[in-house]
Amino acid sequence: GQQVMQIPQYQHVQEGEDFTTYCNSSTTLSNIQWYKQRPGGHPVFLIQLVKSGEVKKQKRLTFQFGEAKKNSSLHITATQTTDVGTYFCAGMGRDDKIIFGKGTRLHILP
Amino acid sequence: DAGVIQSPRHEVTEMGQEVTLRCKPISGHDYLFWYRQTMMRGLELLIYFNNNVPIDDSGMPEDRFSAKMPNASFSTLKIQPSEPRDSAVYFCASRRGTHQPQHFGDGTRLSIL
Numbered sequence: 001g002q003q004v005m006q007i008p009q010y011q012h013v014q015e016g017e018d019f020t021t022y023c024n025s026s027t028t029l030s031n032i033q034w035y036k037q038r039p040g041g042h043p044v045f046l047i048q049l050v051k052s053g054e055v056k057k058q059k060r061l062t063f064q065f066g067e068a069k070k071n072s073s074l075h076i077t078a079t080q081t082t083d084v085g086t087y088f089c090a091g092m093g094r095d096d097k098i099i100f101g102k103g104t105r106l107h108i109l110p
Numbered sequence: 111d112a113g114v115i116q117s118p119r120h121e122v123t124e125m126g127q128e129v130t131l132r133c134k135p136i137s138g139h140d141y142l143f144w145y146r147q148t149m150m151r152g153l154e155l156l157i158y159f160n161n162n163v164p165i166d167d168s169g170m171p172e173d174r175f176s177a178k179m180p181n182a183s184f185s186t187l188k189i190q191p192s193e194p195r196d197s198a199v200y201f202c203a204s205r206r207g208t209h210q211p212q213h214f215g216d217g218t219r220l221s222i223l
Contacts, residue, residue, distance in 0.1 A: 030209070035212075042214040043153070044214070045213070095166075096165075097143075097158055098155075098212065099155065100145075100152065101152075102152035102153075103153070
């Protein structure tokens with residue numbers, strides 16, 4: 001069945017450093033979504049990518065969808081303490097359900 | 111606009127007891143999802159409904175788990191009998207249409223002693 005792999009599992013960065021998490025699917029995706037979950041909270045939708053090679057930005061966050069629509073990345077420039085949390089990618093295949101990656105837990109060192 | 115509402119927020123019970131988790135999706139959303147989150151296994155999709163009809167329950171761990179959606183504004187996830195390994199945070203999420211964001215509830219933190 002469809003699988004979505006996400007790396008790294010954990011990432012510790014100094015405040016101000018950049019951070020990137022990567023997502024790979026075993027099958028071609030119709031779209032990919034990114035979510036953020038703060039400690040003790042619930043996943044919150046960040047963005048959706050649909051087109052091959054699409055790049056979207058939200059302030060310091062840059063999201064990319066691969067040309068083959070099987071991989072994606074989230075890059076945060078100059079991390080801040082408010083960026084702490086777990087970032088999930090979630091891929092949708094041909095059917096209408098979304099499969100979540102296991103997430104990357106970001107910890108910021110002051 | 112009210113978000114997805116889950117109850118209870120916390121549940122502590124002894125193994126063998128029946129546990130019922132409740133979810134009210136956002137009005138107008140036609141998809142409802144139940145997830146289980148643990149450190150070891152991450153966020154697992156248990157079952158999802160479209161227009162109150164179960165579409166895919168392949169993630170339901172075993173027969174002890176059951177889910178219903180009697181109408182568009184209410185769903186339950188039941189565990190009977192409960193076991194310690196069922197301890198996790200259970201999330202309900204809803205969305206409107208196919209290629210749309212999912213909106214999660216605050217979750218139910220379940221502890222089975």
